[in-house]
Amino acid sequence: MTVDNPTDTTTTTSTAISLRGATLSYGDRVLWDGLDLDIAPGEFVAVLGPNGSGKTSLLRVLLGLQRLSAGTVEVAGARPGRASRSVGYIPQQRALDPSLTVRGRDLVGLGLDGHRWGIGFGGMRDRRRRVTDAVAAVGATDFADRPVGLLSGGEQQRLRVAQALVGDPAVLLCDEPLLSLDIANQRAVSTLIDKRRRDADTAVVFVTHEINPVLPLVDRVLYLVDGRFRIGTPDEVMTSKNLSELYRAAVEVIKVRGQIHVVGVHSGLCEDESHHHLAEAE
Amino acid sequence: MEELFNFELTWQLIRDDEYVRTALLAAAILGLVAGVLGPLIVSRNMAFAVHGTSELSFTGGAAALLIGINIGYGALIGAVVAALIMGLLSRRSSEHDSVIGVLLAFGLGVGVLLLWFYPGRASNKFGLLVGQIVGVDFASLALLSVCAVGVFVVLAVIYRPLLFASVDAELARARGVPTRALAAIFAVLVGIATALGVQTVGALLVLSLMVTPGAAAARVTASPLRATLLAVVFAEIAAVGGIVLSLAPGAPVSAFVCTISFVIYVICWTISVARGRPRKLTGGSAIEPAGRRESVVVSR
Numbered sequence: 001m002t003v004d005n006p007t008d009t010t011t012t013t014s015t016a017i018s019l020r021g022a023t024l025s026y027g028d029r030v031l032w033d034g035l036d037l038d039i040a041p042g043e044f045v046a047v048l049g050p051n052g053s054g055k056t057s058l059l060r061v062l063l064g065l066q067r068l069s070a071g072t073v074e075v076a077g078a079r080p081g082r083a084s085r086s087v088g089y090i091p092q093q094r095a096l097d098p099s100l101t102v103r104g105r106d107l108v109g110l111g112l113d114g115h116r117w118g119i120g121f122g123g124m125r126d127r128r129r130r131v132t133d134a135v136a137a138v139g140a141t142d143f144a145d146r147p148v149g150l151l152s153g154g155e156q157q158r159l160r161v162a163q164a165l166v167g168d169p170a171v172l173l174c175d176e177p178l179l180s181l182d183i184a185n186q187r188a189v190s191t192l193i194d195k196r197r198r199d200a201d202t203a204v205v206f207v208t209h210e211i212n213p214v215l216p217l218v219d220r221v222l223y224l225v226d227g228r229f230r231i232g233t234p235d236e237v238m239t240s241k242n243l244s245e246l247y248r249a250a251v252e253v254i255k256v257r258g259q260i261h262v263v264g265v266h267s268g269l270c271e272d273e274s275h276h277h278l279a280e281a282e
Numbered sequence: 283m284e285e286l287f288n289f290e291l292t293w294q295l296i297r298d299d300e301y302v303r304t305a306l307l308a309a310a311i312l313g314l315v316a317g318v319l320g321p322l323i324v325s326r327n328m329a330f331a332v333h334g335t336s337e338l339s340f341t342g343g344a345a346a347l348l349i350g351i352n353i354g355y356g357a358l359i360g361a362v363v364a365a366l367i368m369g370l371l372s373r374r375s376s377e378h379d380s381v382i383g384v385l386l387a388f389g390l391g392v393g394v395l396l397l398w399f400y401p402g403r404a405s406n407k408f409g410l411l412v413g414q415i416v417g418v419d420f421a422s423l424a425l426l427s428v429c430a431v432g433v434f435v436v437l438a439v440i441y442r443p444l445l446f447a448s449v450d451a452e453l454a455r456a457r458g459v460p461t462r463a464l465a466a467i468f469a470v471l472v473g474i475a476t477a478l479g480v481q482t483v484g485a486l487l488v489l490s491l492m493v494t495p496g497a498a499a500a501r502v503t504a505s506p507l508r509a510t511l512l513a514v515v516f517a518e519i520a521a522v523g524g525i526v527l528s529l530a531p532g533a534p535v536s537a538f539v540c541t542i543s544f545v546i547y548v549i550c551w552t553i554s555v556a557r558g559r560p561r562k563l564t565g566g567s568a569i570e571p572a573g574r575r576e577s578v579v580v581s582r
Contacts, residue, residue, distance in 0.1 A: 081458055110446045146504065
């Protein structure tokens with residue numbers, strides 16, 4: 001299933017995401033420069049790197065919330081933000097307010113038409129069917145009628161996956177969606193994302209500080225460090241030589257039992273620190 | 283005390299007194315507006331903002347009284363200005379509360395000074411704080427109706443994105459929902475509704491119509507539609523019922539409105555506890571501590 005050369009697929013379908021000479025800088029600080037990246041439908045790309053390397057900013061660019069300093073970007077054949085319906089987004093797990101008068105299925109429904117104006121009484125039956133299907137697809141039927149604020153973190157995150165998929169997106173953008181989930185729920189959520197891209201050829205951009213939970217799913221890695229980056233399969237990118245060049249420090253990559261461990265880098269791979277990067281980006 | 287249950291007198295007042303009927307109509311409109319906005323106010327944790335808005339609405343009303351224009355316009359201007367300041371000045375919730383506290387205290391102080399300057403009857407002054415719905419005249423009723431319709435039209439347009447932004451602001455922003463603009467617009471709607479409430483139940487007790495019914499509904503249902511319908515029913519019972527009960531004894535309306543509202547809340551709270559649906563703070567199926575801690579870091 002691995003798409004080694006994404007250009008091969010352009011004969012049948014266009015690329016899901018295309019970045020050309022993409023540059024993002026805040027004043028003097030260059031997050032990344034001259035980024036060329038084509039992501040094919042059905043491809044799973046993990047975005048790795050330490051805090052402040054611009055992982056979340058890349059997602060913000062793809063969502064249309066942040067403009068490039070230079071270069072061009074296309075998502076699902078349109079300018080980012082224009083193709084809102086064909087882009088699904090799964091954020092980090094955060095506790096929802098328990099006082100919300102919203103059920104799980106309402107959260108999923110908002111993923112379908114929550115960005116539209118008006119009350120939207122038209123097409124209620126179709127809407128209900130799609131929401132019910134999306135809820136069932138993530139195995140959330142049992143708790144979809146309970147208040148979202150009272151659900152566990154894993155249950156809320158399943159509903160966020162359904163919320164992202166209910167619009168039938170061509171592109172799925174994930175920002176550390178497994179963070180603060182236990183291992184069983186990490187597996188459940190990443191399996192749902194993988195199933196989606198296999199069934200519906202949805203391209204997945206998966207920002208994470210920890211590649212191992214999704215390593216078997218990853219087609220390619222985009223590794224960002226201080227404005228430098230590497231793109232390729234995990235085996236190509238995750239080598240001691242590559243990462244030492246990226247970090248400009250001695251870094252050792254150790255592969256143990258199908259897992260990849262990076263030794264010698266303390267920032268970015270420390271679980272506690274990654275919790276802050278979104279707050280900084282806001 | 284027995285006058286409270288003097289139904290004959292109550293009925294006679296409703297039948298014969300034009301002012302009473304106007305007041306009941308005003309209360310019904312107010313209950314509808316407050317009930318529809320209530321669940322959103324509760325979801326967005328805006329109870330304190332409503333209180334702050336109502337105090338500045340009082341200041342506006344007091345100013346209007348002094349310069350001799352319709353109190354309703356003054357209350358409306360005061361509330362909308364307050365809502366805009368609160369909506370735009372700060373986004374961080376910790377800061378938000380202190381900004382409201384600062385404005386509220388200052389507004390109340392200025393209002394008291396303005397009332398002191400006012401040479402007229404004291405009952406008008408007192409009315410702004412604790413309400414005098416039977417004093418609602420036709421001009422006020424017209425203003426009330428126009429405002430209510432305006433609130434409903436705007437809310438109908440922004441309802442879905444607003445609900446999205448209230449549930450998960452970050453997610454909504456990612457989908458292109460203009461969360462800041464919506465927060466400001468909703469604050470203005472709340473300001474308008476609050477100004478209407480100030481004239482009827484008074485600045486101090488507006489919360490009993492704007493917040494309590496929504497909070498009560500949130501205890502017993504999680505469906506946005508059902509919560510809205512219940513909140514409207516609760517607000518109507520409190521507003522209209524409060525007036526009807528106050529007629530025979532001639533007691534202040536707001537006392538009855540607040541009491542009914544409170545009793546409804548207690549009943550809903552009891553139901554939610556009896557159903558074994560404790561809120562997170564009291565245990566139950568809570569999220570693991572890591573999730574909670576993180577929400578503090580990430581939320582705006």
